[in-house]
Amino acid sequence: MAGIATERNLQWIFRTGLLGLCPCCGERRMFCCWLKLEEECETCGLNYRFAAPDDGPAFFSLCIVAFPLTFFVVWLQVAFDPPWWVHLVTSLPLMALGCVLPLRPIKGWLVASQYVNRAQEAGSEVLWNRLHNREGRSDFED
Structure with missing residues (x-):
């Protein structure tokens, strides 16, 4: 069963990421211009502040x-x-x-991967929540 969930996750990551769709609902675009992410999804309200692809798109x-x-x-x-x-x-x-030309699809793929895999820097969740007064809530719950 774990293999099926992983395969579905990979398909979802590639579909939403490469097309630039919201990784949560798959409805709206995650980009407001060439490489700038929207503040949040208009459909599901997902806040994109979790996304930190940094120099990943350029590297790939x-x-x-x-x-x-x-x-x-x-x-x-x-x-x-x-x-x-x-x-x-x-x-x-x-x-x-x-x-x-590949920068936007690669950035979308990295953002979708971060969302689906709930990726974040190790040990930073407690500090992030404290800085943003979000005690006990994950950054991915919005």
Whole structure:
């Protein structure tokens, strides 16, 4: 049974995260603009302050796109020794678009993962609740 719940969680994370939907209800968008999260979901009221993807989207984008694309650029240079403008026309746009376009789906995926897995920094829940006068309540209950 645990495998089925995990598989459902993964499907939910990928569906809501990659489409930018609320990870709680799956109804409304979690983004108000390109990479900025809404304050809360208009449908279910989920407050997005729990979300802390930080530099994760940029890291994954660089690892998934920029690192392999660097090999292509080096291969292009070594194999054909093209003039500089070829890299300006091919390598630069591929690198820029390849790293920027996946940022939003990756950030949505990370936020959905944090919500579904109730992820937070170890030992920070008591301090967070004390700072926000929320004794005994989890940050995920809103």
